[in-house]
Amino acid sequence: MPTSDPTTDRHPLSGSPASSTSDGQRQSSTPPPTPPPARRWRLWHFIVALGIFAILFFGPGAVTAAQTESLTYSAFLADVQTHKVSAVAVGANGQITGTLTGGTRFATLAPTWALTTDDLANRLENAGVQVSAEPATDTLRQLIDSLLPTLLLIGAFVWFSRRAERSLGSGGGLGGLLRGKPARVTEAERPRTRFDDVAGYDGVKEEVRELVDFLQHPERYRRVGARGPRGVLLVGPPGTGKTLLARAVAGEAEVPFYAVTGSSFVEMFVGLGASRVRDLFADARRNGPAIIFIDEIDAIGGRRGVTGFGGHDEREQTLNQLLAEMDGFTEGGSVVVLANTNRPEILDPALLRPGRFDRQVQVPLPVLAERAQILGVHTRDKVLTGHVDLMDVARGTPGFSGADLANLVNEAALRAARDGRGELRPADFEDARERLILGRRDGAALLPEERLRVAVHEAGHALVAALSPTADPVAKITILPTGLALGATHQLPTDERRLYTEQYLRESLAVRLAGRAAELLVFGEPSTGAADDLAGATDLALRMVRDYGFSKDLGPVAYPTAVSAAGSAEGGNRPYAEATQRQVDLEVARVLRAAEDQADLLLERHRASLDRLSERLLQDETVDGAVVYDIVRHPPTRVA
Structure with missing residues (x-):
């Protein structure tokens, strides 16, 4: 039985990705010679080498063991008593090997008490058995047996490291495997998002349009001694289209767009986050002018000393590296950092100061006219009956964000699909709004x-x-x-x-x-x-x-x-x-x-x-x- 809250002024946006590269230089008509293909280890090479090693090392012992009969000590004494044993060799650890009168080799293990008395020696002497002593275990063989597992582990480690290096396409071996690629670069031919795809928010678009102009015409600003913004922070409630605006900026500027989430910098391995930040900024500078977009920067930009485990915390080291990279731009640098967050109050003050994030652009919930424009964007590919008035729909959605409005249109389309219709009616939008605000309609009957x-x-x-x-x-x-x-x-x-x-x-x-x-x-x-x-x-x-x-x-x-x-x-x-x-x-x-x-x-x-x-x-x-x-x-x- 709730009624609308007159003091709650929730409000929204909508859109898609972006970026680009400049024209390349002319290349020579004669292509450079193709380098010889690098030697590549295959998995079956490693398996075959391991099999050959096992055959050479363990093969002779396995053949000898197959030709030797194992006897209990009691059976061995019985054979000695009946003169079936011709020769024996006694080892230091109680192992007894020998040959029967028929030529069959045997092996047995004597108990410790039998070696400390003369009883076994007297029996062998009375039976006329030729007795000899085996030397102690070969030290080299023992060393190889103990080091073999370690050598196999080291070999597997090196093999996987080389495969990781080739698969990542960059140096660093196993470090590269752990570091991975934190950013996704969107090339110039791919972006489709422009400011026209972002409904409403004319004031916000005007704020970031200057950033696009700086990336496209930096000489205009250098001529008057002006420096473009090094960082722009988009602040607003969830679902208002901050990420979409960043994509539109890259699409309008037609520059390389490095998109990365703040959480991708933080790992369990200390130092990996800082190295990822260094690699990201190094790539952006090489391909500049470029845009680095950090989604949900509060994952790494929180106040230092409030959370974590002190100065050695991985998140804190990553933040320190980000601060150093942003403050290290040269004059007229052509790399701009865009970031978004819905919790600006928890960000570190050093991150928000001029020289790092020079501007904070507020992206509020959309007002009535903007909600109607956003609904128009989301209903472009849908058939509406003549009775659907998007302004009336927008009037009934105060406090909705762009994501909420997109969900509203989708729920209305689902309702029409369930009824087997191809067009959306006003009742579809009303039912979708009630479902989002109040929940699913309960089929239980009241008394x-x-x-x-x-x-x-x-x-x-x-x-x-x-x-x-x-x-x-x-x-x-x-x-x-x-x-x-x-x-x-x-x-x-x-x-x-x-x-x-x-x-x-x-x-x-x-x-x-x-x-x-x-x-x-x-x-x-x-x-x-x-x-x-x-x-x-x-x-x-x-x-x-x-x-x-x-x-x-x-x-x-x-x-x-x-x-x-x-x-x-x-x-x-x-x-x-x-x-x-x-x-x-x-x-x-x-x-x-x-x-x-x-x-x-x-x-x-x-x-x-x-x-x-x-x-x-x-x-x-x-x-x-x-x-x-x-x-x-x-x-x-x-x-x-």
Whole structure:
């Protein structure tokens, strides 16, 4: 049962990629001689070499082991007793090898106690067996056996390093494999994004257009001793098209465009992020004039000393390298850094100073006219019926970003596709907007008494909104459950508001509390359905008292609470005393009671209209706003 927040001014953009290279020099008619192809190791070469080594090293031993019979020590003593053993060789570690009378070789292992007594020696001597002693294990063989696994690992390490070097196309061996390629260069022939692809934002485009002119005509600025911006930071809420603007800048300037995300610089290996920054700027300078675009720079540009593990933190080293590279441009340098973020407050001050990021361009949420232009961009390839008015759609989407509007158009297209239609209708956009704001429509049916209470509740919202002079007009009312809401009253502003008067905010509070007031008037008690209305009204009243100075008791004093790093609007340290907090709480309660009294008065005076609108909602479930105003203008006659 929520209503629109009159103080929330969310707003959007849209678009696609960019970049280019200059003409190359003329080449000689005789092509240079082709260098001989480099020797390349193949995987099967390595496997064959390993197999030959294993055969030569382990082959003789394997053949000998296959021709030798293994005997237990008891069986060996039995053969000695029956004169089947002709010769033996005793090793230092109890290994006994020898030859039987038939010529068969055998091997056995004697226990330690048998070698420390004369019993075995006496048995062999009595049986006439020729006895000899084996020398100790060959030191060289033992050394090779111990070093062989290490040598194999080193060989595999070198082989993979060479393959990585060839696959990356640059030196550095395994270091190159770890470093990788952090940036993607978009060539001049590929970009298609231009400023015309970015709907609205004329002021923002004018700000960055000077950057394009500097990259295309640097001599014009050198002639008067002007230096172009070294860095431009795009700041704005998510989804407003900051990345799209950067692509449009590169597309208009037709220069190489190095696009990289801030998170790609940070790795678990210390120093790799800094080396990636050095490589990126070195490539850009070689191909200048060029643009380096760092998406979400707050991943590496956060304040030093606040996060991380001190001076040896990888993120901090990467930031230090970025600061050095940006401040190291020569006069008239032809490399410009573009970056975007939606959290400028956490960036390091050294990154924002002139000489690094000389400009901060604000990319706000789009206003009404810009939203209509953005919708026009996203509906270019779609068929719209003649009844679709993009300005009306834009009027119903205050606070939507460009990404939100793109999602709105896509949801409308999905709805049309589900119905088997090839064109989009106004109902498709209305349904898509409700789905994005309220959630998916719930198919569960309400109980009869619940439907009646929801109808009275929503009729109260709509009636007070229609009777309030400065409230936003009512567009539609529904008692169909959608998401967590059991019903909804939609208000659409006629114009884009930037300032809100005290009367407008007080009437907005009355509209929010009108649903609960209608339940009290008709049923004599409220329900839990007004929970969201109460939360929104309390938040608005708190801002009116604490931030906007709309309290006569507190006077023209504002106590704005800074937003914490976690995103909470309530910080741990209040900028006022506990006694002031008590006074703020009393004023908030007084403002809310006054709004509730205003809603009660309007509903009591128009009780017949409330009943008629509730009955219409129970009958049709969804009612257009024009019906509400018709009931207000022609109220039904109450029967005594």
